[in-house]
Amino acid sequence: MSDLLDPLLLGFGVALTPANLFWCLAGALLGTLIGVLPGIGPVATIAMLLPVTFTLEPVGALIMLAGIYYGAQYGGSTTAILVNMPGESSSVVTCLDGHAMARKGRAGAALATAALASFFAGTVATFAVALTSPALVRFAQLFGAAEYFALMVFGLVAAMVLAHGSVAKAAAMTLLGLALGLVGTDVNSGQRRFTFGIPELADGIGFVPLAMGLFAIAEIAVQLERHFVRPAAARVAGLWPTRAEAREAAPAALRGTLVGAVLGVLPGGGALLSSFAAYALEKKLARDPGRFGQGAVAGVAAPEAANNAGAQTSFVPMLALGIPPNAVMALMIGAMAIHGIVPGPQVMTREPGLFWGLIASMWVGNLMLVVINLPLIGLWVSLLRVPYRLLYPAILVFCCIGVYGLNNSAFEVGLALVFGALGYAFAKLGCEPAPLLLGFILGPMMEENLRRAMRLSRGDPSIFVERPISLVLLLLAVGLLATVLAPSVRRARAKAFAE
């Protein structure tokens, strides 16, 4: 027991210093803010703030960036419930029953349920991260180049299968991402690849301009095209759920937490997928599924618990293996790199203060978020009255400054422009950008490990099936692909995403 307790105490010692408490609060507030505002998500915000972290201690920087991610999960539900519009993509399903509750005059109860379910999930997930990360670190000692390559293949396949829409398009987006990741100087031979003679591309395409183009600029363009008129927010009267509501919400929150905690670890998982899966599960388990969409409390508690749990457990592969399962975690790795910390299993032993401090800060941050969200709800609601025509130029300008500030490079701002246009085209063609981003991040690591493994085996590809861990991972990947291509699963998947 003290194996878990001692490191956690060390972590709380780090997380509870005044400076780190401040950064935690700053992250949680900022996360709630961008969560409430539709049209800007955690990826763009964290990318924008990377240059800010130059001046911070590494622990403080990571604590703040993490707070933005899980804080956005809290804020997103507020918009979903009160105006029937998801503040974050991970609170799309919360609109269904959350807003239905608000129309019935139970807005306060829905908000309280969402916040308390998220807090419960956050608490459980903090301990899940603390328990599983060290185990995974020990397991990772067995990994060689072949295993890392197989793990990344499995990760990319999982991300394709879990992406919205067509699997073929997701696969193509992944491959395109892998190819984009190769741009720049090859570390083994010094050969410059796909640089078109542009010296700025010798170090490769920057992750921040890519993410900013695909996730911020393209998103604003799509939003502006819709010409939406923001509906009025529902009134909030009385925050507390009735006893019957609480009795229905509690088990749903528990199930949602478990679903989220498991799915968060998967590549391509995280908050978004967790909330969809948890909602589908509740609907399946309910005695009276017809109530869903009419204001069922379980339909608020489960996805809100799941997205918060998923957001937090997605830190596990990033912390323990140095492999990011989603775009936000890739940015966290970028933030570590800025401070000279090489991500991977060695972080836990070399930087125990950072590792455990970050984990402990998640629980502290969740506690702050309940306090921020419930009493201050009026403040967040008034933010929704700011019209989008004032908001989008601000988002655009801060994105530009963020991209420029990272490397003082106007070229990278131009790169963000190119990816903004590309991201818009992808949106029109129904191609999800998330798999591309994941491929882009993993591309160089995959090539490196593939080449290393093949060198070790003297060119014999059977190294990937002779080593047991690698074999199991590859079989899992093949199995996943096979199940998705099977007609019955395909129908079920289409149905699940249609909801």
Place this chain on the structure above:
Amino acid sequence: MRARLTRVGPLAGGLFALSGLIAVWIGSDYPAGEARRMGPGWVPVALGWSLVVLGAGIAVAGLASRADERLPESDLRPLACLLAGVAAFALLLEPAGLVAAILACVGIARLAETPYRPVETVALAAALAAVGAAIFVFGLGLPIPLFGR
């Protein structure tokens, strides 16, 4: 036939196949090496061919499909204004400084909205320039020129 070619499937598939072809074409110039000692060209070419095959598959499936997935109607004005705003920012920042870059970026990006509100735009641009300078230059000390060199 022409209507079918502008559906989502063939367009997306074509885009992927084209990117694959570019990767194969350029990647073939790099030494491929052999399996035991892969050169810098091996992975790009392999990826490129996979993209060609997958893209062609998506395009053909889209052409053959009965479901009529037409490209959603697009209004390119907002996108064009946003991109022009970003371009102005990138081009003006180093020669003219942060303040001018922000004013130009906001002024152009606001053209995405009709009707154009000049007074509000000027006020917003000035406010954002002040906030941007306060946070990033004075607050965080990033080495960004305020008024050009």
